[in-house]
Amino acid sequence: MRWLSKERWRPRLATVVVAILIVVMALPLVGLFFFRLYENQLIRQTEGELIAQGAVVAAVYAEAVRAAGIAQEKLGPPIPAQSSNSLDYPYEPIEPRLDLASESVMPTRPNALPATADPAFAAIGARLDGILDETQKTTLAGFRLLDPHGVVIAGGGEVGLSLGQVEEVRRALAGSYASELRLRVPDQPPPPLYSVSRGTKVRVFVAMPVEVGARVAGVVYLSRTPNNIVKHLYGERGKVTLAAIAILGGTLLIALVFIRTVSRPIYALIDRTKRIAAGDREAMRPLAHHGTREMAALSAAFLDMAQKLQARSDSIQTFATHVSHELKSPLTAIQGAAELLRDSGGTMDEAERRRFSNNIVTDAGRLNLLVRRLLELARAENLAPSGASTTLGAALALLPVDTRLEVRIEAGGDIGLGISGENLAIVLANLIDNSARHGAKQVTIGAERTGERAAIHVGDDGDGISASNRAKVFEPFFTTRREAGGTGMGLGIVLALLKAHDGTITLVDSARGTRFEINLPVA
Incomplete structure (x- = not known):
């Protein structure tokens, strides 16, 4: 089929390396888009600070209302039972609850509407206005004091106007703490880097009811833009630039090291493979640079x-x-x-x-x-090893009696050898036949165990092998008796059988005749 002949697409090593390096360089930049968690913590921190400030101002406002002796009927509705103080546990902490990830950001705060403040509350606001101004200089928070009807009595330029229609103020006038995230109205264009942050576009609003005699005596309305990490980064843009240069330099260094230690040796090895496949014997040498x-x-x-x-x-x-x-x-x-x-x-x-x-x-x-x-x-x-074992005596018993010479076991006839009896019989048969063809009358066989292996000696008293032929005896088809029917393959078969059983055979020196040494693992 045609699709079998198509080569499967695989990316080049250089492509993979470049992609990894791009990801490595992009990670610090992509991290700018994951400031939401930190920004949310900053918003919670800002809400917590506004709660603390609002609690202090509410206590001062409540004390001023008590000191003014304002009648209960001029106060707002009763505080809900679940929000009143408990005799068993006098503390009622207000935990920050805003969440930038899940809360919907409301539009900018609606404008205040015309209204008329109660003169008694207006007098209290006039006394506290200076305190709010001094506090704002330090905390940077916006403060508004509202009477029980939502009319501003102190703070900013909205005194005498009503904020009762604002959602969080409306809930606070009903006796419940309320907070909202609203889009802020910037007083100046933000730096370009701020566009990656959502936290710089919102303002935290907190409305805290003031309690006097278990009734709502007014509302402390606070707001502030939360701190933002992008502002810090923009202020440290010189250091950020140096960090970016360091990241780029580190990435290039990684690329250089990778190319030198991995990519370059791989391509060199690929080239060497092609040369060897083309028959270039000079290519069979170590690489000039291995890398790792x-x-x-x-x-x-x-x-x-x-x-x-x-x-x-x-x-x-x-x-x-x-x-x-x-x-x-x-x-x-x-x-x-x-x-x-x-x-x-x-x-x-x-x-x-x-x-x-x-x-x-x-x-x-x-x-x-x-x-x-x-x-x-x-x-x-x-041949694959069968795991069978035998002894010299058992292997010789499988051979027919050779009337041309005498075969005798001198020692080690009962040592277990890691080779099957049939294969060891073939090995011994070829060696004995060679001895008989070269004039031997007696063959002696002995085995000696050395650790996990055994050395077997097979010697005869025949004509021996000349010095010029000793290096050729294991070559295929080498024989000195071709006219007598020799094929020159007997020792080749012996060598292959022993090699298949993790064995070896060597021609050793002998004072007379021929002597072979076989090395095999013991069973």
Whole structure:
């Protein structure tokens, strides 16, 4: 199907790095939009301060009303029962309740309406107006004192006007504490940076009822714009600029380190891979710059794998060359003999015909033996350990008696070896057959355990191996008795079987004959 041939899109490493660096640089800037929690705390703090200030002014206002001896009928409605003082618990703290995240911000405060204040309350307001002005200079809060009907009697330029229609004032005149967030009317354009903050656009309004004789004697109406972190940042814009430069510099440093330690070695390794795939043997060398320990380990593992694959490829190529050479000779002889038999036209006598027929049979047998040995070698190279174990005595018992020589176990015949009896029998059979073919009359076998492994010695009293041939004995198809039917694959099969069982075999020096040392794990 067509979709199977399409390469799945994946981002480049450089793209991922750039995206991460952009996010890293943007985090401090994006943090400006997450000041809502802090702004909400500032609003709660402002409301708490206004409550404290309002409580003090309300106490002063209540005392002035009592001192003026104003009649109860001139006061407002009774304070609701749930808001009156408790005999068991005389304290009634008012907790800040405004929430910038959930509260709806109301429009700017409505203008005051014309009204007429009670002269008794107006006199009290005139006495307290100076106190409010002095207090405002320190607290920066706006103060309004209202009589029981909502008429302003002190504070600002609205004296004699009514604020009774304002929602929070209306609730306070009914005896309940009320607070609201309202859009503020700025007295000057805010700095551009303020546009990211919602808290700079609101003003906190608090209306606190004044209680005299469990009735509403008036309202203390306060307002103030909350402090804002953006104002602080704008005031420290020089330091903020330096911080931004530091962030940018740090990001660029991170990018440089990442490119040098990760990106650059990866791209170098990719280029090295392409060169190796194209057959460039010069590319099989360590990178000039690894960057990190993990990248060095990855590069070393990759080069090790490439070298092993190259060695495997060379071995397969050499093996294929040897196989083709070994097969070519008997095939050529069979073809030649068959052509002579075909073209003789009946003129060939019986002796010659029999000789050529025998040659065909002999070479066909050699081909058959060669193919069987190749299959045995392939099975040995792809053998998986079975977990079985055996001893030298048990393995030798599986072999038929070889009348050409004597086989004797000198020591360690009962040591358990980590290889199956059948495979160890194949190993010993090939070694014994080689000894018999090279004139040996006796083969001695011994085993010695050293820790978790065992050393097995197989020696004979035959002709031995010449110094010039000692380095070639384990090469595939190497044999000195090819005319006698040798294929040169026996030791190759032995080596592959032992390797599959975590074993080794080496040719060691011997005063007489040939001596091999096999190393295997013990069972």
